[in-house]
Amino acid sequence: MGGKIISSSFRDASGFIFTSNNILYRQINKNYKKSYDFLLNSGLFEKLTNEKLLINSEEVSIQPFNKNTNYKIIKPKFIPFISYPYEWCFSQLKDAALLTLKIQEISLKFNMTLKDSSAYNIQFLNGRPIFIDTLSFEKYNEGDPWIAYKQFCSHFLSPLLLMYYKDINLNKLLKLYIDGIPLELTSKLLPLKSRFSFSILSHIHLHAKSQKHYENKLSQVKKISRLKLSMFQLLAITNDLASIIKKLKWKPRGTQWANYYNETNYNKAAFKNKTEIITSLLNMANPETLWDLGANTGVFTRLNKNGKLNIAFDVDPAAVEINYKLAKQNNEENILPLVMDLTNPSSDIGWACNERASILKRGPADCIIALALIHHLSISNNVPFAKVAEFLKDLCQCLIIEFVPKEDSQVQKLLTLREDVFSEYSIDIFKAEFSVFFKIKKEMMIEDHNRTIFFMEKLKQ
């Protein structure tokens, strides 16, 4: 039939995701029939979907992608934007981890268990983490250990502990280690004091040692396989993992941008006018999807109140953390804060460089706002206007961008210890370069300030 299998959906023989006529479906293969029927008949599926822990889906009668292997086709609820664990802030990864453990705990009560606990099984929908892989469940056999325990430790516990104890940016190691951060590496990086916590000692340090010790000792498999794990022990492990993760509380401060709005050069009147300009432009554009590049804590992202999905990207994990916590606190469903370095945005990674998509493939957005950003790209990072414009044209239909002139105090700060080699950094050249890809519809100077807001529409090519 027509349609295409999603490039990341190949590792699980139980089924796969495919699109047909731009609609997403999941084919359930015959070898997963028993588990799927048990998932439904046990009541676990209903319980998890009702509590919005698992993505809801409906069975549909369409032509299967592969008749020979097909059992059923289901149509899961659509996730408007796919994000990855290396783009999440601390609390997003923490919430995703706790959701996985909660699902495992509930599943055991229904005599099922998660056969994998990959961080890629979680997506954010309406601002909250949700489990998306309906095929991750299998019947629990009394005595069997949790097969996905190792995966949980490397996908969730390792990055969380590294972010907490060493550096908040260490979840980016998940870009390098697509199947989770190796426990041996985590054990080497964690500080000595982590060994005094029984949970970290057992789930990471001793776990890593045990992995290394039994690496080439398959001859002992027959003897070891006689060891049994009761459900009580499984639940004890799940509870212990949840307990250590809940105790990890990272305070977002000490990074470059965490305190940004207390250090800008906007006075009250100028800030108020900028807000009014952005609001009016957003009302005019009325985007369903908005990407805010350099969003910080999402002050301007939130001006797009009618948008279905507002993604707030920022390079600073502290700013994203604050933004996410604010969204949770206020039960905001249409905002998704993510960590992204625009000078090195998420690229294609994984098998055949096609398993986890670059940011370019996950757009375009209806509208992008790029406020107080251009000087950081062009001066701090030496990216010419032409390159910025060329990059942005692939990401949006319309653009609201703030030009920050060289005489601006923030630009002068950037040039304090540098020779000014930016002879082409001017508003006229900015307009000329952007006009190659965009039509400038509005140009509005901010009152009581030297910056200009532009509204541009992408040229049809």
Place this chain on the structure above:
Amino acid sequence: MTRISFFLTLLFIITPATSLYAYIDPGLGSLIAQITTGTILVVVFGIKLFGYRIIGFLKKFFKKAKK
């Protein structure tokens, strides 16, 4: 009744298990680590939960032994 269940759980730790047909490789070392950690956690939990009963039982046991 709960005391008996607790001790039975400990006794059931080492018995023949069913084969594992895993979707992902759980890793032999991870299996060992999981079983070890799970056992310790159960013991610790049991001690916390039934600590006073265990102490009471041991006191009675040693009193009888003295007599």
